[in-house]
Amino acid sequence: MLRSGITIYRLGRFVYNKYVTQKLVPAAYRQVHSESDFDHPDEVKYQEAPAGEFVKVYNFKKFLTYSHNPDERKAIENFQELQDSKGGIYAQLNYAMSHIEWKKLFLYGEKYKNPLLSDYGVGQFAEGEHLEVRLLSDATTIDSQPEFYVGVQIITHDNSFILANNVSPNLLKPQIDLRWSENLAGYEVIYPAPQNTVAVPFAYKYFGNFLIPIKVKVKNPEEPLLLQAKIDLNSCTGELFCLPETFRLALMVLPGQDYAYANGYQNYFQQQLNILPEKEAQYFELTKFVADKDSSGESLRLEFLTHKKTEGFKIFIEDKDGYNTFSAPYISILDNKIFVRFEPTDKNAALADSEYVITAVFNGNDAYRTTRLAAKASLFDTQAQSLNLGLLFIAFIGGVILNFMPCVFPVLSLKIIALSRAGGQKKRKLKKSLLLTVTGIFSGFTLLILMLCGAKFAGYSLGWGMQYQNMTFLVVMAFLLAAFMALLPELQSKLPNFGSSSENKLDFVIGNLIVLLSTPCTGPYLATAVGFALVGGYGDIIGILYAVALGLSLPYIMALCLKNPEALLPSSGKWLGRLQKAMQTMLVLTILWFLTLVYNQTNIWCVLLLTAALLIFMGLFALYQKFRDYLNGVFDENVSLETLERLRKISTLLIIGFAAVCVSGISVYAEKTHLQNMIKYAQTHKTAIDKTLIAEKLAEGKPVLLEIGADWCLTCRYNGAVTLNDFNLQRWKEMYQLEFIRVDWTNYNKEVLDFMGKYGRKGLPFYILYTPLLRDGFVLPEMFKRDDFESLLLSAMTH
Incomplete structure (x- = not known):
């Protein structure tokens, strides 16, 4: 029984070894693909080399016929089987299935070579210090098309990288020379988009597994293409510690053969070609490339128009010789536009009319490359670094728009008051009123210009709206608004009797107050123009602010030009009473806003003191008005007109004196408290x-x-509640290790203002994202959503 079992076992093992194993693991014969690779054994052609010369052999397999190795003879016989297998799709499939080792199927390409992929068009790796290099071909063989792609595949190791631009005559980007190749009519090296280096802003890099494609053209497609490449590159680590390396590589691509299998790198080539920079991008375009010039020298400015939401943006620049002579770019996103500014390392460099190669990558995969001349900025370029007609025009438009912006309540209310007062006046009188209001506006801007130029001369940095960090200004404005609110009932019925020129004074004062209360309102166009003026010179400040004054005065000037301006104004009626209540409400809200600003920068006692002083002032002001009305109604012969006038002046001086004492006393206390709070605040908040x-x-x-x-800053508070809330910040910290730093500019800080000015911004809020690859920052829009920020963050962090 035991002997029978052993016999059956041996018989089964014999059958398994003889039939099953042969099916699973075919004989290890050499695979043959081309008839030209072998000479037939019966037709051996021996070529004798002439004296002093040698025979060039294009393929070592030609020598197989001189061998008597039975395996190699069997390989030649297999060639005929391969030719016979080309009869149809089923025959080819049968051949492929018969050559697969099923045990290794899932390890093909990883541990074992795929027998269905040829070695045609695949060079051998040459090893360097921290990298491997080889030649690859997109085409397995040369077909009827004389042009195709080859490439230099480079794999870096140990956190090393390849220098992707020229830094110095000894530190150059990869240089690929194919001049020693045969059957090569021409070639073009196409460099992929580089990446930023971490520590050196003027150096770009390639790293990881990447391909430098080369478009080649053969002379004769019926002959082999022998590529012989000399490749010079710089392998770098750390802060640009580079080692120059030279590789000499060869690759042969044979003439077209239908039976040659693919080498498996077609998809790899296609992926690499898809991310190459194109002459025209899909989702963005370069709309402007100019050289700006200001007092510090020239700089390059680029503007891109995007057709898709910006989720990431990188840009690289080289001169015509491949060098980057600029510091890290300043990038700012605004709606569907991207602004980039490059400052040269040499401040005396002449940039206009010079040629540069610009490479930009939008949203990670839309790459663009162009060669452009840097033109001089035109006189109407609104983004220029020097004052021109374009900037003056947008300043004018900003002033016009300011007439329709209720960002500061009194701006709108005082304008309506100024017009409604003149509703019942005669044409001549009305035009005089409008002219005085225009004069008041220009007078207010003249005062503002003098203050800004004086502060600039004294060495202070300037910011639009920075007066709201001054306690004296806040207290004075609160008292002025309280006085106007008390005057509203009288403005409805008659003008206050300040003397023979009271009407003129009021029109003039309204024009000045419009300017003072408009200063924190940086609406469309105005922010760009005023921001430019504040970082510019004295001429920039004067030109821009007078252009804003002209725009702000435009409605009054247009009314002055009309033949009958009174026809535009409504007649008196009940609407004036409703307007009075609306204006009083707006003025109360504005006063409360001023009190809030004082509270945020001082303490509750200062606010209570100011509130009490305002209430007393308004009460005394009401008594003052009644007393003046009483004096105006006195017709006693025993009281001379001189006495009545003297009493009016005394009462006016008393109310002004009370206001002056309150303003000076409260201002001193508020400034002292403000200074103390600044010291305490600096200990608990980041103010620098x-x-x-x-x-x-x-x-x-x-x-x-x-x-x-x-x-x-209301926009800051909105972003803090919607986007930069604790939940999102904690989420980003856990997911991306994001560090959030909040700098408070409630109290004026010159260094903070200078920092924002570096990026061409003077207003709040200001957000800038830093990553290890963008160490000079990436300015974000003033408002953004969580998903938008995460997309930008991921793009800025990835290579």
């Missing part, structure tokens, strides 16, 4: 930009989001 802290976080590989805001 800590560049050392930012550098430390970046060195740890963490991104940093810096916000500059203020208590009086």
Whole structure:
């Protein structure tokens, strides 16, 4: 029984070894693909080399026929089987299935070579210090098309990278020379979009597994193409510690053969070709490339128009010789536009009319490359670094728009009061009123210009709306608004009797107050124009602010030009009473806003003191008005007109004196409290930009989001509640290790203002994102959503 079992076992093992194993693992014969690779054994052709010369052999397999190895003879016989298998799709499939080792199927391409992929068009790796290099061909063989792609595949190791631009005569980007190739009519090296280096802003890099494609053209498609390449590159580590390396590689691509299998790199080539920079991008376009010039020298400015939401943006620039002579770019996103500014390392460099190669990558995969001349900025370029007609025009438009913006309540209310007062006046009198209002507006801007130029001369940095950080200004404005609110009932019926020129004074004062209350309102166009003026020179300030004054005065000037301006004004009626109540409400809200600003920068006692002083002032002002009305009604012969006039002046001086004492006393107390709070606030809040802290976080590989805001910035508060809330910040910290730094500018800080000015911004809120690859920051829009920010963050962090 035992002997029978052993016999059956041996018989089964014999059958398994003889039939099953042969089916699973075919004989290890050499695979043959081309008839030209072998000479038939019966037709051996021996070529004798002439004296002093040698025979060039294009393929070592030609020598197989000189061998008597039975395996190699069997390989020749298999060639005929391969030819016979080309009869149809089923025959080819049968051949493929018969050559697959099923045990290794899932490890093909990883551990084992795929027998269905040829070695045609695949070069051998040459090893360097921290990298491997080889030649590849997109085409397995040369077909009827004389042009196709080959490429240099480079794989870097140990956190090394390849220099992607020229840094110095000894540190160049990869140089590929194919001049020693045979049957090559011409070639074009196409460099992929580079990446930023971490520590050196003027150096770009390639790293990982990447391909430098080369478009080649053969002379004769019926002959082999022998590529012989000399490749010079710089392998770098750390902060540009580079090792120059030279590789000499060869690759042969044979003439077209239908039976040649693919080499498996077609998809790899297609992926690499898809991310190459194109002459025309899909979702964005370069609309402007100019050289700006200001007092510090020239700089390059680029403007891109996007046709899709911006989720990431990178840009690289080289001169015609391949060098990057610029510091890291300043990038800012605004709606569907991207603004980029490059400052040269040499401040005396002449940039206009020079040629540059610009490479930009939008949203990670839309790459664009162009060669452009940097033109001089035109006189109507609104983004120029020097004052021109375009900037003056947008300043004028900004002033016009300011007439329709209720960002500061009294701006709208005082204008309506100025017009409604003149409703029942005669044409001559009405035009005089409008002219005085225009004069008041220009007078207010003249005063503002003098203050800004004086502050600039004294060495202070300037910011639009920075007066709201001055306690004296806030207290004075609160008293002026309280006086206007008390005057509203009288403005409805008659003019206050300040003397023979009271009517003129009121029109003039309204024009000045419109200017003072309009200063924090940086609406469309105005922010660009005023921001430019504040970082510019004295001429820029004068030109821009007078252009804004002209725009703000335009409605009054247009009314002055009309033949009958009174026809535009409504007649008196009940609407004036409703307007009075609306204006009183707006003025009360504005006063409350001023009190809030004082509270945020001082304490509750200062606010209570100011509130009490305002209430007493308004009460005394009401008594003052009644007393003046009483004096105006006195017709006693025993009281001379001189006495009545003297009493009016005394009462006016008393009310002004009370207001002056209150303003001076409260201002001194408020400024002292404000200074104390600034000292305490600096201990608990960041009021300055800590560049050392930012550098430390970046060195740890963490991104940093810096916000500059203020208590009086409403947009800052909105973003804090909707986007930059605690939940989102904690989410980003856990997912991306994001460090959030909030700098408070409620109290004026010159260094913070200078920092924003570096990016061409002077207003709040200000957001800038830093990553290890963008160490100079990426300015974000003033308002953004969570998903938009996450997309930008991911793009800025990835290579």
